[in-house]
Structure formats: C-alpha cells, structure tokens
Amino acid sequence: MKRVLMLLSNPRPGGMTQIVAEALLAGLNEGGFHADCVNLCKSDIKPCLGCYSCIPNSRCVHKDDMREILRIFTLADAVICVSPVYFYSVSSRMREFFERCFPLVGGERFMRCGKADTQVSPKPQKSLFAVSVAAGIDAALCANIEQMYEAVSKSLGLNFAGSVLRMESMYLKYPTLNPQKIGAIKDALAKAAKELAAYGRVYGSTKEAISARISKDDAEFEHHARLFWQKMRK
Numbered sequence: 287m288k289r290v291l292m293l294l295s296n297p298r299p300g301g302m303t304q305i306v307a308e309a310l311l312a313g314l315n316e317g318g319f320h321a322d323c324v325n326l327c328k329s330d331i332k333p334c335l336g337c338y339s340c341i342p343n344s345r346c347v348h349k350d351d352m353r354e355i356l357r358i359f360t361l362a363d364a365v366i367c368v369s370p371v372y373f374y375s376v377s378s379r380m381r382e383f384f385e386r387c388f389p390l391v392g393g394e395r396f397m398r399c400g401k402a403d404t405q406v407s408p409k410p411q412k413s414l415f416a417v418s419v420a421a422g423i424d425a426a427l428c429a430n431i432e433q434m435y436e437a438v439s440k441s442l443g444l445n446f447a448g449s450v451l452r453m454e455s456m457y458l459k460y461p462t463l464n465p466q467k468i469g470a471i472k473d474a475l476a477k478a479a480k481e482l483a484a485y486g487r488v489y490g491s492t493k494e495a496i497s498a499r500i501s502k503d504d505a506e507f508e509h510h511a512r513l514f515w516q517k518m519r520k
C-alpha cells in the first residue's frame with residue numbers, strides 16, 4: 287500500500303489550513319492509501335544548530351521528534367506539505383523542518399545549485415506536493431514559495447509534484463458564501479492527494495481547481511475580507 291506523509295505547519299487548530307488538510311486526507315482515505323499526518327507545530331523540533339555534527343554519521347545531536355518524523359519521511363512514497371502563508375512565505379515551522387533535514391543530504395547538495403538527482407531514501411521516486419493557505423489575493427507576492435519547495439525537493443532528491451496557493455482562505459471557513467466553489471476546491475484537494483499517491487504527480491487541471499478564484503471580483507473579496515477581519519477582532 288502506498289504511504290503518504292502529510293506535514294502540517296499551522297499553529298492554530300481549527301483554522302483554514304486544517305480544512306485544507308482534512309480535504310487532502312479525505313482523498314487519501316477514499317483512495318485507500320496509508321496516511322501519516324504530523325503537525326510540526328505540535329512536535330518537539332529544535333532549531334538546527336548548524337554545527338555539522340551530522341556530517342560524519344548522518345545523525346543530529348538533538349534528541350527530539352525529528353528522529354521519528356524522518357523515519358516516517360524515509361518510508362513514505364509521497365509527502366504533502368501544508369502550511370499557512372506567513373509574511374509571503376511558509377510558516378517558520380516548515381522551514382525549521384527542512385533545515386533539520388540536513389542529516390539526509392550533507393553539504394555537497396548545495397554545491398550543485400539544487401540539481402541533485404539522486405534519492406536520499408531507498409524508496410524510488412518519492413514525490414513532494416505542497417499547498418499554502420493565505421488570506422489575501424496577492425498570489426504574485428507568494429511566488430517564492432513554489433521556488434523554495436522546488437529547490438528543497440531537488441536537494442532532497444524528491445520528484446517535485448508542484449506547489450499551489452489557496453488564497454482567499456476565509457471562504458473555506460464560511461462555505462455558505464459560495465458553496466459550489468468551496469465544494470469544487472475540496473474535491474480538487476482530495477483528487478490531488480489521490481493523484482499524488484497513485485501516480486507521484488498532480489495534474490495541472492487539479493492544481494488550477496485548487497487555486498481557483500472564489501470571489502467574483504476584488505470589490506467582493508474586499509467586502510468579505512473586511513467582515514472577516516472585523517469578526518476576528520471581536
């Protein structure tokens with residue numbers, strides 16, 4: 287049975303990142319795939335010390351949850367990273383996770399400008415797919431996220447299956463504002479997880495359906511966004 291590791295980096299329980307993660311998980315369950323779900327924010331992950339002690343023996347000096355997470359990571363056929371967007375990037379917990387993957391790669395990887403083509407795990411063609419969840423509509427300002435995931439995938443020897451942005455996240459919390467579009471987005475998330483697990487890739491049309499614009503125009507978005515943030519203030 288194919289195994290998928292879902293890595294979450296949302297500190298806030300019950301938020302929009304969790305809604306996205308649940309839709310992805312529903313797809314894995316429907317497809318009969320094995321899913322391991324780890325919230326990095328609930329895990330004990332100490333920051334990389336940059337001490338290079340891991341170079342001689344591929345083992346970090348920290349004795350924390352990363353040992354078990356990396357064991358599951360190595361066994362997985364595919365990895366899905368799900369993060370909220372914080373200041374135009376993934377949340378820091380996702381970054382901390384990747385920094386702690388250094389024992390898997392060693393320094394030479396970074397001499398080759400992310401062009402590593404060998405696997406770090408014995409499983410063939412492990413794929414990485416990512417979804418980042420943002421409140422705004424400025425997708426262009428978040429373009430660096432895809433670049434980062436692609437470079438990280440290459441350095442870890444993973445097949446990069448894509449990175450999508452799910453902007454306008456407040457609509458996920460209030461699906462009655464547009465039930466049809468929210469339903470289609472959740473279906474697309476489930477489909478993406480199944481495609482990733484089955485074929486190691488996610489089709490372009492599925493990615494587009496995940497990122498589809500929800501509001502009919504900027505004015506409608508601003509109206510709903512203002513109401514959302516006002517509600518959060520209370």
Ligand SMILES: Cc1cc2nc3c(=O)[nH]c(=O)nc-3n(C[C@H](O)[C@H](O)[C@H](O)COP(=O)(O)O)c2cc1C
Binds near residue numbers: 372419420421424
């Ligand atoms: C520290 C912080 C920084 C944020 N930065 C951005 C941002 O750069 N762009 C954006 O569209 N939304 C930003 N947001 C909003 C979140 O991305 C958005 O609300 C997301 O849905 C949060 O995930 P959650 O609902 O799982 O908590 C930020 C939120 C926080 C807490």
